[in-house]
Amino acid sequence: MSPSVCLQEMIRVIRGARTQGEERGVIQRECAAIRAQFRQADSGGRSHNLAKLLYVHMLGYPAHFGQMECVRLIASSKYSEKRIGYLGAMMLLDEKQDASLLITNSIKNDLSHSSQHVQSLALCTLACMGSAEMCRDLAPEIERLLKASNSYIKKKAALCAVHIVRKIPELGEMFTPSAHSLLSEKNHGVLHGAVILITELCERNPDNLKQFRKSVPELVQIMKNLVTSGYSPEHNVAGISDPFLQVRILRLLRILGRNNDAASDAMNDLLAQVYSTSKSITTGISFPFHSIHSIYGLYTLYMVKRIGTFLLIIEFSYISMTSLQKIVQTDHTAVQRHRGTIVDCLKDQDASVKRRALELSLALVSAANIRSMMKELLLFLSTCPPELRSHAASGIFNAAERYAPSQRWHIDTILHVLVTAGGDVRDETVPNLIQLITAASELHCYTVHKLYRALISDIVQQSLVQVACWCIGEYGDLLLKGECEEITPMQVTEDDVLDALETVLQSHMSTPTSRGFALTAIMKLSTRITNNVDRIRSVVSIYGSCIDVELQQRAVEYNALFKKYDHMRYFTMSYCTVILEFGCRSRLSLVLGY
């Protein structure tokens, strides 16, 4: 491969490679040639070589040996070499490399270069990868450039200043006076940069808020000019004059006006004007959404209505819901009127829209609408994409806990979730549910019947299996009695119950925890039933030699209960008022002396 082959030629050769291996071979040869070239001091095609290296880097191959070459090229006097050198610095260097400190001096020199393009290269690189030390060294230079007469440089210097403030917040004071004066510029790019700088300064340091509140009239004036300026072809996007700048200013106004009446008053007229302009706009509408955050008091309701209309337009439902999410914390009732549309969005085929709709629906649940909302949410749970399931399940549990109209409804809802999405619920669901069931004493009969039915139909969902086993163990006698007010009871014999529990014990789908629950349940039943105690005894003794250590330990303990401590069996296996099933086991340990 000829060493001076240019970038395009190399790209052509790489694209000609038919397999991954061939491509790797081509690139390795090229990189070797480039490395050799770097070692030679001659200038020749240095910039070509670095360009080739950057291309190779984008494809994912190592390119760290180009770092020093970047430093050398930046120090060169030719513009083309500087350009590629700076690009290389942005792609290959970062704060952690020592090489990045070496370019600080070059950047300093270039910031005072006679050509604005060279200056802009230096500014761009500093803003992208400037480390804290570099920023500290060069901050005075940037401050000087903010006052330059060239608006091209000013706008770049403004963004560079933002980067410096992010790296070293204390240096913010250096830029505060210049930031003020930048607001009187006419050039949109400079204004844009200035507004970003002021926003950053205000967010970093609340003291700056007082200072910049004095600029509110100026900002309002700029906005007014933009909103009423009519057709300006240069900055026009779909009928709005420079929406990017308008959005930035609105965001800044929001920050400045927060909790400050004087500033908000100054903005009120403007916001009313923005609102009325936005009524006639159907596209390029980012700034109505931003303006709602700037609005206080009575405008909120209007804006929410406005957003509601956008909600119905499919393309904007995502954005509308994102905006509504921000308001729902503070103004719940205003957003409630759109609940129907939001709930419909749960059924949208777009996964992003579904996610937003889920968040918003969970936020909109209240005591008044809990039953209807829960119906929708449970329907959603059965069809929702897998990545949203656990979030939906935990959201449903929280909502049920806060607003459950009755205990029976609460238990039914949790059971429904366990049946639909039992694999995605969190671990503490099982003990929480057990606690809930214990507390609802008049529903024990109903619950145990329901759970038994669920258990015999399907034992895949482990959390459901665990709760069912526990319940059957505790309230097995109620199950066998066969009477229940709330639900038509099945006629269940002792053999049926023991069959069900043994199926759980033997199934390969059961986790060790579920098996533990089942074994304990069988043991507890020995005190609740009369005929099949021998069967229970034999099951328990079989598991005394089980491979699973935990299960084996339990079985041995229970065996001991049968043999040596039969008189204690009723005591240890009686009704628990303690939350977790191993409340029984701790009593057992007490009895057996360890």
Place this chain on the structure above:
Amino acid sequence: MIKAILIFNNHGKPRLSKFYEHYTEDTEQQIIRETFHLVSKRDENVCNFLEGGMLIGGSDNKLIYRHYATLYFVFCVDSSESELGILDLIQVFVETLDKCFENVCELDLIFHVDKVHNILAEMVMGGMVLETNMNEIITQVDAQNKMEKSETFIFQSPRQDR
């Protein structure tokens, strides 16, 4: 803040990758792969916003993308950027490329990656939007290209005041 700008084709081959925060080379490639995986699954008629890429920025991360013929333009942003604003920005970027390359196609991006970087540098700097006026961007890029061509005159050109 814009965390990254990626352009890749329908098969996931990167055509441009610009990161505004530092990641190792392996992480960068992983991000490109993950983003392609998420974006290529999307239907044609769903919205242009995606959440869920965990590698960049964790939960405060959105992907805003547009699909033009064989290319995906993806901007990874955090919550401080306006979604519709970024969509407009992508449009301005593509229109600028179109003007600079005269009916731009994927091959132009492949063979002139450095030029695309230069154009992008006039629009986004340090993760922040710098300039959105297409004519202004093109004027600057043209001036820079002219400067590169006339290399020998670099010390003699007067300081340009704009």
